[in-house]
Amino acid sequence: VEISVVTSLADGSASLRLQVAIEAPQHSGLDGVLDYAAERRLAPGTLVRVPLGRRQVCGIVWAAGQAAPTEVALKPISHALTALPPLSPAWCALVEFCARYYQRSIGEVALAVLPPELRTLDEASLARRLKRLAAPASPGAADRGDATLPPLTHEQQSALDALATCAGDAGVALLHGVTGSGKTEVYLRAAASALDRGRQVLVLVPEINLTPQLEARFAERFSDRRIVALHSGLTPAQRLRHWLRAHLGQADLVLGTRMAVFASVPRLGLIVVDEEHDPSYKQQEGARYSARDLAVYRGHLERVQVLLGSATPSLETWQRAAQGRYRRLTMPTRVGGGAMPAVRIVDMNTLPRRKGVTTALSPPLLDALQQRIEREEQSLVFLNRRGYAPVLHCADCGWKSGCPHCSAWRVFHKLDRTLRCHHCGLTERVPRGCPDCGNLDIAPIGRGTERLEEQLTELLRGRDGGRPRIARIDADSTRTKGSLQASLEAVHAGEVDVLVGTQMVAKGHDFRHITLVAAVNPDAALFSSDFRAPERLFALLMQAAGRAGRDAARAAASEMWVQTWHPQHALYAALRRHDYEAFAKSQLDERASAGLPPFSHLALLRADARTADVARAFLQQAALQAAQLPDAQEAVVYPPVPMSVARIADVERVQMLVEADSRAALQRLLATWLPLLHALRRQHRGLLRWAVDVDPLAI
DNA sequence: AGCACGCCGACT
DNA sequence: GTCGGCGTGCTC
Numbered sequence: 001v002e003i004s005v006v007t008s009l010a011d012g013s014a015s016l017r018l019q020v021a022i023e024a025p026q027h028s029g030l031d032g033v034l035d036y037a038a039e040r041r042l043a044p045g046t047l048v049r050v051p052l053g054r055r056q057v058c059g060i061v062w063a064a065g066q067a068a069p070t071e072v073a074l075k076p077i078s079h080a081l082t083a084l085p086p087l088s089p090a091w092c093a094l095v096e097f098c099a100r101y102y103q104r105s106i107g108e109v110a111l112a113v114l115p116p117e118l119r120t121l122d123e124a125s126l127a128r129r130l131k132r133l134a135a136p137a138s139p140g141a142a143d144r145g146d147a148t149l150p151p152l153t154h155e156q157q158s159a160l161d162a163l164a165t166c167a168g169d170a171g172v173a174l175l176h177g178v179t180g181s182g183k184t185e186v187y188l189r190a191a192a193s194a195l196d197r198g199r200q201v202l203v204l205v206p207e208i209n210l211t212p213q214l215e216a217r218f219a220e221r222f223s224d225r226r227i228v229a230l231h232s233g234l235t236p237a238q239r240l241r242h243w244l245r246a247h248l249g250q251a252d253l254v255l256g257t258r259m260a261v262f263a264s265v266p267r268l269g270l271i272v273v274d275e276e277h278d279p280s281y282k283q284q285e286g287a288r289y290s291a292r293d294l295a296v297y298r299g300h301l302e303r304v305q306v307l308l309g310s311a312t313p314s315l316e317t318w319q320r321a322a323q324g325r326y327r328r329l330t331m332p333t334r335v336g337g338g339a340m341p342a343v344r345i346v347d348m349n350t351l352p353r354r355k356g357v358t359t360a361l362s363p364p365l366l367d368a369l370q371q372r373i374e375r376e377e378q379s380l381v382f383l384n385r386r387g388y389a390p391v392l393h394c395a396d397c398g399w400k401s402g403c404p405h406c407s408a409w410r411v412f413h414k415l416d417r418t419l420r421c422h423h424c425g426l427t428e429r430v431p432r433g434c435p436d437c438g439n440l441d442i443a444p445i446g447r448g449t450e451r452l453e454e455q456l457t458e459l460l461r462g463r464d465g466g467r468p469r470i471a472r473i474d475a476d477s478t479r480t481k482g483s484l485q486a487s488l489e490a491v492h493a494g495e496v497d498v499l500v501g502t503q504m505v506a507k508g509h510d511f512r513h514i515t516l517v518a519a520v521n522p523d524a525a526l527f528s529s530d531f532r533a534p535e536r537l538f539a540l541l542m543q544a545a546g547r548a549g550r551d552a553a554r555a556a557a558s559e560m561w562v563q564t565w566h567p568q569h570a571l572y573a574a575l576r577r578h579d580y581e582a583f584a585k586s587q588l589d590e591r592a593s594a595g596l597p598p599f600s601h602l603a604l605l606r607a608d609a610r611t612a613d614v615a616r617a618f619l620q621q622a623a624l625q626a627a628q629l630p631d632a633q634e635a636v637v638y639p640p641v642p643m644s645v646a647r648i649a650d651v652e653r654v655q656m657l658v659e660a661d662s663r664a665a666l667q668r669l670l671a672t673w674l675p676l677l678h679a680l681r682r683q684h685r686g687l688l689r690w691a692v693d694v695d696p697l698a699i
Numbered sequence: 700a701g702c703a704c705g706c707c708g709a710c711t
Numbered sequence: 712g713t714c715g716g717c718g719t720g721c722t723c
Contacts, residue, residue: 024722025700034723053722054702074723108700682719 015039017074020050020059021095023111023119027689029678031105033062037074045086047118049078058119060110063092083127085247090302091264097297101667103674103692104287112286113262117240133244152189156182159329160189163305166327172296174276174321175309177331178578179546180338180555183309184214186331187272188221190307195225195252199269199304203255204291206278208233209484210508214274215255222253230256230263258283258291261298268302271295275508276308276317277539279697288693292317311546311580312539315591318584319598338555341517341548343576347567361452365518365561366459372516373463373497377554379516380499381452382506382544386474387411388451389444392419394434396441407647412444413476414451424649449474452520453500462497473501506544517548518561526569529644530698531596534571538583541575595659597695601666604693606643606655614686615654616640621680622690623656626673634665651688657699670694 015037024030036050036059044063049056056078092110099109111119121129152160155177163173163186177183191201205214208231218227228242228251245251247264254263258281261271273281273295281291292308299306308317308326321328334340346362372379391409392401401410403421410419412430420427433440444451453472460468471487478484490496491511499505499514525537541562549558562572574583592599605622609615619640626637638657646653660666674692681687 020723022723023700028700028722029720030722032723036723050723052701055722057701057722 015074015076016041018042018077019062020048020077021062021107021110022050022052022057022059024052024105024107026104026108026691027678027681028105030107031675033106034059035074037076038080039076042077042080042082043086045088045092047081047084047086049081049122051075051078058111058114059107060087060092062106062110063089079123081121081123081126083123083130085266087247087264088266090268090298091262093301094262094294094298097301098287098289098294100671102287102289102694103670109287113259115236115240115243117236118243129240129244130248133241133248133250150185152185153182153331153333153335155331155333156186156189159186159331162327162329163190163307164193166305169305170300170303172299172306172308172320172326173329174313174317174326175307175329175331176313176321176580177309177311177329178334178340179311179543180334180550181311181331182335183274183331184217185335186329187274187307187309188217190270190305191218191253191272192221194269194305195222197269198267200246200249200251200265200267201253201270201272202260202263202265202268202295203253203272204260204274204281204295205255205257205508206275206280207504207507208257209478209504210274211255211257212485213508213510218253218255225252226250227253227255230254230260232257232259258289261291261294268298268304270304271299271306273306273308275310275543277310277312277314277535278507279536282695282697288691288696290695293695310539312542313580313584315535315584315587316598319588334552334555336552336555338549338552339558340578341515341545341555341558341560343545343560343562343572343578345567345572345576346561346563348563348565349567361455361459361520362563365520365563368516368559368561369456369498369518370460373460373468376463376494377515377557378491378494378496378499378511378513379518380501380505380511380514380544380547381456381518381520382501382503383447383449383452383520384502384522384540385446385448386450386476386502387420387422387448388414388454389448390446391444392430392442393445394437394439394442396439397434397437399434399436399442405647405650406645408645411448414444414454415476423645447521449500449502450476456498456500460498469495469497471496471499473499473505475502475504478504503540506540506547508543509547510550511547512551513554514548514550515554515558516561517544517559518563519544520563522562523564523566526566526571531591531594532697532699535587538571538575538580542578542580545575545578601660601663602696602699603658603666603670604655604696604699605658605690606653606693607640607690608651608653608688609684610650610652610686610688612642612646612652612654614684615652618680618684618687618690619654619656621684622673622677625676625680626658626669629669629672631665631669631672634662635660635669655699666694 019033020036021033042061046061048059050059095110099106194201228245246254249266273292276292283289320326389412392412403410406423408423410421417430418427434442462468525533545560549555607615607618623637636659640654640656643653
């Protein structure tokens with residue numbers, strides 16, 4: 001910690017100079033920590049309030065090298081929140097790494113990952129909240145008996161044995177277990193071991209929706225321990241309270257979404273990343289960090305074990321395990337010996353063609369669904385597209401329901417008779433007739449979950465001969481609080497015959513009575529320009545398949561149906577055999593020959609502007625600048641291209657791919673290049689913003 | 700990002 | 712004559 005004495009205050013009194021990370025976005029140009037004067041020494045990690053321009057902002061005392069000399073007279077710190085224990089050096093190191101790696105300012109990252117409420121508190125209200133937290137001791141160590149732990153399978157036992165041999169050491173383990181193999185039990189036992197050593201455990205899940213279920217499992221097992229959740233669904237007050245409990249060491253288990261990787265945890269003993277392959281771990285705005293990658297780094301930093309779990313690991317993780325950098329633990333069979341669902345590929349080409357219907361529900365699938373209803377079993381029909389139909393169309397004049405502000409169609413939602421743009425949010429009532437020619441006969445093209453629900457209601461019969469009981473779960477049906485929970489409970493209670501949903505239902509939920517899962521129209525991802533689309537599709541379908549037959553007694557009869565126009569595709573062949581390893585190998589071979597990740601490292605430079613010309617010109621200039629840099633030879637900068645949705649809310653979006661053989665080379669280039677872009681920006685009138693995405697997931 | 704300052708159109 | 716539009720620039 002470098003704190004030097006300065007004597008430049010107006011009244012001539014001696015004072016300390018210290019560095020403070022403050023909340024200032026990347027493009028503000030304030031990329032470093034700022035210097036302030038203080039009358040006494042403050043530990044790094046202490047929360048402070050400081051003047052910045054004409055306002056007061058929250059800051060964190062930062063440990064850093066020698067302060068850069070500055071001409072600006074130092075302003076004094078307004079006050080320090082010393083009631084709060086300072087953030088640890090390890091926490092600061094994690095933030096610093098994140099800022100450097102993802103090319104954002106330290107202050108931006110540090111303040112953005114604190115609970116918003118904490119940034120606004122003054123000393124008095126902080127003291128009040130801390131006092132309230134201090135009151136109740138740990139929830140009575142009443143029923144601590146580990147009486148009824150479920151027996152472990154051999155696979156679970158050997159995974160845990162392997163973890164135990166290096167417990168307390170740093171190191172990453174990949175727990176590769178098929179759906180239903182009991183990964184959660186391994187998490188629970190590994191957590192128990194860390195808790196017994198007096199440590200805290202951090203558990204990451206990809207989606208908010210999955211926290212209640214996992215939280216319940218942990219709460220049931222560790223009834224004598226305090227568990228807190230950290231995710232954006234909490235009220236500001238809850239989030240602050242939970243964060244403080246973690247920070248003060250009162251919470252033994254911290255469970256949350258990607259933001260939780262930054263939880264301040266003084267006695268960290270284990271990090272679990274469930275469904276480590278899930279794209280939701282990548283933050284998509286601001287500092288675009290990967291919570292999974294940061295978890296690995298944090299484990300390394302704090303010398304604790306990191307457990308990455310998945311049935312379909314990301315190829316990056318798989319590759320590292322193959323290289324021996326991660327320890328691989330494999331659980332290839334389901335608990336109770338249940339079989340994986342038999343995969344049936346329905347060749348849509350062989351079905352009689354009906355005019356205008358391209359993605360029909362095939363008769364064999366409808367039969368299979370009907371049979372499940374008769375047998376009082378449940379089915380899940382998966383379609384990754386919400387709304388009634390993706391576009392409306394006028395057959396007379398050719399009008400389509402485009403969004404006036406985006407290069408995208410507006411989706412027809414029949415339930416509330418609206419046309420909605422899923423990109424900018426524009427929502428209007430469906431016009432009575434074609435807006436261009438007045439034709440009253442405008443028709444939906446394609447199908448979303450609303451329409452699928454409607455079609456299934458028409459085509460299936462309930463067990464009593466009446467209407468089938470169909471539930472739909474997607475972002476629309478779960479908008480109001482508690483509605484997802486209510487729908488899930490209806491499914492669990494057997495009040496639903498067929499569950500229709502988007503990927504929201506394919507992930508993680510433990511349905512006991514589902515014996516058939518169907519993917520109605522998954523083909524689009526096979527021909528996406530995004531090289532990761534097949535990996536995502538395979539993971540999603542494997543995960544969806546895993547919803548079937550979770551009750552071992554019914555597993556033998558469970559099936560996964562896939563309707564496709566490309567039944568010979570290698571992805572489906574691998575899916576049919578539940579052969580992740582073969583799929584991963586073929587994908588890695590393709591990636592290797594194409595020089596794509598994990599065999600190269602990517603960054604995307606994005607530019608947003610009112611016109612595509614301005615955005616493109618900025619990126620072209622930026623590419624020219626990059627070519628001048630000493631590290632230019634180590635990277636390839638590709639020409640700018642419009643993003644797949646080129647315009648959103650009247651903003652044109654263009655991006656440029658940067659590729660390098662090594663992470664270090666990419667980092668070197670970005671570190672020297674991006675500062676130049678702050679200056680370049682000023683030369684491009686009409687450029688709204690630029691940003692870099694390191695290790696982008698979608699390109 | 701805020702929050703200033705700064706120079707041009709429709710109102711009391 | 713002012714209120715206010717958002718362009719430009721600065722914050723230790």
